Amino acid sequence: MAFSAAQKHLFYTEIAKLLEAGFGIREAAATMLDHRLPAAQAGLLREMDRDLEAGQSITEAFAKNRNVISDLERSIVGAGERGGRLAPAFQHLADYFGMLATARRDALQAMIYPLVMLHLGLFISYIPQLFSGAKTGVQVLGEFAVTLFIVYAVVFVAWLGVRAVLASGTSNPTVDAMLNRIPLVGSARRYMAMARFTKVYHTCLLAGLSMQETVETSAQASRSGSIIAASHKMQEVLKERGPLGPVFVSSGAFPAAFARSYATAEESGSLDKDFARWSKVFQDDAARSTKTVSSALPKLFYFLILIFMAYKIISFYSESYLGPIRELEEQYNN
Incomplete structure (x- = not known):
């Protein structure tokens, strides 16, 4: 069973707190298990402890279940383990998922009222038939239920389609670039990708991993087709022992300010400090942009529902009051 954000x-947060206090990973797991964790989390920690006892690495033991632990989590934990900086690695993950949890909570709260209005608007569309006596209450309720089923089916199919397009954007740079051009949604998506990229890159730098592995790991964790495509060029430059700054600037996959900052930090040997700053910047930007999206989309949805309801109300009065007048006019003219 997957965890929510x-x-x-x-x-x-709890793991990072215990590791920061000097606990070993197994001691931290045992301490957490003593405090009535949810079943899924407790099962993960027990399985990790068994695998550690069997001689596996922390990354192998912790991220064994890919249905629960994503590649991003595996990358950050792996880099933190190899560099002896597990506490900061887990804190990175805590901050990232805290941002996701806040964004999802805001989006769900903002959608409650529009969804209520949607159901009300659909029901209102059947009121004229009920008042005119064309259909009984049972017939109206039956048709309303069928309409709701159709709406739910259309929304579900659309959701599957959106998921498929978003998934293709993680590997296809063309689709990725297209999605990033969508107003509001595109900027939120870009900032999220950069937040993932910079967090993993920073963790890899602190862990002392090779630049080849750092580039590959952070690019894959970004889940951005454009960044992954740029990382292939970086690997070619690294094979020739060249600097990466020019690739960051020319690839077009990264914000211009960040790319220029990378180039100067690479020259001055301060990439670790630079990425510590940028990872926070992009996380804050991602949090703001997702909050904007979660606020704007429900308002747009609500506006469309109001238009639909206004149309139905006008149609109702038109049929109820203007209809008989038109019939009288036609009879008079005839």
Whole structure:
């Protein structure tokens, strides 16, 4: 069973807190198990402890279940383990999932009223038939239920389509660039990708991983087709022992300010400090942009529902009051 973003935020916060206090990973797991964790989290920690006892690495043991632990989490934990900086790695994850949890909570809260209005608007569309006596209450309720089923089916199919397009954007740079051009949604998506990229890159730098592995790991964690395509060029430059700054600037996959900052930090040898700053910047930007999206989309949805309801109300009065007048006019003219 997968954890929600809110559950992962609390889970990783507790692990980071215990590791920062000097606990070993197995001691931290044992301490957390003593405090009535949810079943899924407790099962994950027990399985990790068994695998550690069998001689596996922390990354192998912790991220064994890919249905629960994503590639992003595996990358950050792996880099933190190899560099002996597990506490900051888990804190990175706690901050990231805390941002996701807040964005999802805001989006769900903002959608409650528009969804209520949608159901009300659909029901109102059948009121004229009920008042005119064309259909009974049972017939109206039956047709309303069928309409709701159709609406739910259309929304579900649309959701599957959106998921498929978003999934293709993680590997296809053309689709990724197209999605990033969508107003509001595109900027939120870009900032989220950059937040993932910079967090993993920073963790890899602190862990002392090779630049080849750092580039590959952070690009894959970004889940951005454009960044992954740019990372292939970076690997070619690294094979020739060249600097990466020019690739960051020329690839077009990164914000211009960040790309220029990378180039100067690379020259001055301060990439670790630079990425610490940028990872926070992009996380804050991602949080703001997702909050904007979660606020704007329900308002747009609500506006469309109001238009639909206004149309139905006008149609109702037109049929109820103007209809008989038109019939009288036609009879008079004839």
